[in-house]
Amino acid sequence: MNFDYTDEQKALKDEARRFLAAVSPLTVVRAALDNPAEGYDKALWARIGEQGWCGAAIPEEFDGIGMGYVELCALAEELGRSLAPVPFASTVYQFAEALLLAGSPEQKAELLPQVAGGSLIGTLAVSEGPGVLAPDRIATRFADNKLTGVKLPVTDGLAADRAIVLAQSDRGPGLYLVDLTSEGVERSLVSTIDPTRGEAQITFANAPAQPLGTPGEGLTLLSRIQDRAAILVAFEQLGGADRALEMARDYALERYAFGRPIGSYQAIKHKLADVFIRNEVARANAYYGAWALSTDAPELPLAAAAARVAGSNAYLLASRENIQTHGGIGFTWEADCHFFYRRARHLGLILGAPRDWKRRLADRLEQRVALEGQQP
């Protein structure tokens, strides 16, 4: 039993932090924020691609590095800290995982090497508007190898080359692979609370598509993809939450009011201690998720939901109280606090809202208890 990164993983993480501090300072995030039409930073994405990070958990047979999932989690934590405006989560945690889980040999052979090399951006298109997704509310349809419908919003939908789309078919909901440059696909930017990660509306009008995995089993597959992505995103959330707390701490030491640092007031100290505790809860649950992901343990669905709930709770609180600790300056466009506030909400919604994940977590706890009841 070991509840920590290994020394090699720590070294990887340190290196990633140094690299991102150099290539993705918050000025890069600000530039992306001021230029939402781009949706991501192309130069930065290229640098990250060169590092081989996109292929961290992709097996060598598909030109990945095949390091492992704990290593990918370590990178995710650092990407989360840096707020790097790149389509990493869509491409690596969702698109690549979907292919690895359900892709045909041809689909894998064609696409995974491009993902691993950083030359292909992929995304998952699930949402069709407000509210929790339910099977009978999927209006997008697949028939005769063609997709028709509207997905909104799709993270990195403008930047992506390919998408995996959730759609209804005669055999029930399924996932379908679409080349977004093909005929019948129209895309437009939608303005969101976090313009550093582009969101789009994508309209499919008889766009050519091919099934990914078994048609009719799309929701089960989606849930497996989302579980895996939830753990990776939990590390981005943790990284962001830690950095927001550090920012608040640093400011609390520098800013004086009534003749002393505001960090010497208990109201501020206790607030930041509360944030620390939420981050610890997120860290503990994320680490457990990393282990479950790296070993494909039976606990994975439960650990994933817990990591997601804890990660979302922590980042939201940390980013909110960071602004509060900064006072008026924290509320300005010029200060960096709002980047974290935006990203906290962004990451908390991209895979389904915490409310939905709490429901999943409760379901899985019930299953766990039922299972234990059957054991001798």
Place this chain on the structure above:
Amino acid sequence: MNFDESPEEAAYRAKVRAWIAENAPDMSGLTATERRQWHDKHKDVARVWQATKAAAGYACISWSPEWGGAGGTAIEEAIFGQEELRAGLQFNYFRTGLDMLLPALMEHNKDEASLARVPSAVRGEEIWCQLFSEPASGSDSAGVRCAAVRDGDSWVINGQKVWNSGAQIADYGMLVARTNPDVPKHKGLTVFWLDMKTPGVEVRPIRMMSGDNELNEVFLTDVRLPDSQRVGEEGGGWKVIITTLMNERASLGSGTGLNWRDIIALAAETPSFDGPAIEDPAFREWLADLYVDAEAIRLLSFRTLTSLSKGATPGPEGSAGKLLWSNLAQNLTDKALDLLDHAGLMDDPDEATMNGAFQHRFLWAPGLRLGGGTDEIMKNIIAERVLGLPGDIRVDKNVPFREIPNGR
């Protein structure tokens, strides 16, 4: 990151699980009331269990055999503890001594007769209590007034202690006294250990809001102790206190008592609006939040173990586990009473659901947020020692203790 057990760990777990199943005390003859902590019958069972464990090499597993331990690893000790919990064996009588006080004694006192106390405590023959707090010195644990005055080779002690868990049944205690009131408060403290039957020691039980009798006042009148019973340097008591409090937080931070499984079981059998409470969406959302905290407490204790097994001592992060655990206990019992609706009122062990365990714990939970450091003090520790924020402004710093103002 590896939560899988190594083959050796798994084998050890299987071995101790079998051993516990074979040797666990049978408590079926005890009533629900007799099965509660501090009840005489419960305590007797605990003593026998501790002795049985010690004889088999399962007491203080990570301590060296010289001290009555088993020379095992911290991980093995944790595995045994988990298996004990799993078997429903939760006895806290020896925790104060074995987790907190005796490690400090071993570290700070080299006197042979003093150290001879340790192995018998491991065997459950002796129960220890912590005599730190006083009416005017709780959170401010350096505010001790109980005075020790040197008289040749011995010390004469006068004063009062309070909130001493288990002092009513304890055989020995560890006590903080002021040996110099003319220096600032942290500098004039000295720690001693004593036999609770020493002349001049009087224990008066305090009845708690839960109705239980765990806490006590201890009065010390001309209590004479030899200098060999001093723990640490004269005037160096603060160091000893810190050792014990760090161990206390690490030990409390692992969390025991009612947990998410219990509330799921309750919710499954308790009617709510349209079916059992477990189906109520509001309950499910609450449950998810509770679970991530409960799980974090369990996992954070693994992290403490990981660093202990690498030779580190418990750090201030232990405060997070303690805070989470005591607040979870209060939230969980509140929710249980809410689910039970009107019947949530009943704590009669014969009538109430689960023998009234939720109600009993509900009346216990406020104490968990106070004992072992209050929520507020834990947050100060996190803010100052983990986050590096400034210490609170101290009006009593650099002031001789006898000049410090005091209120109630």
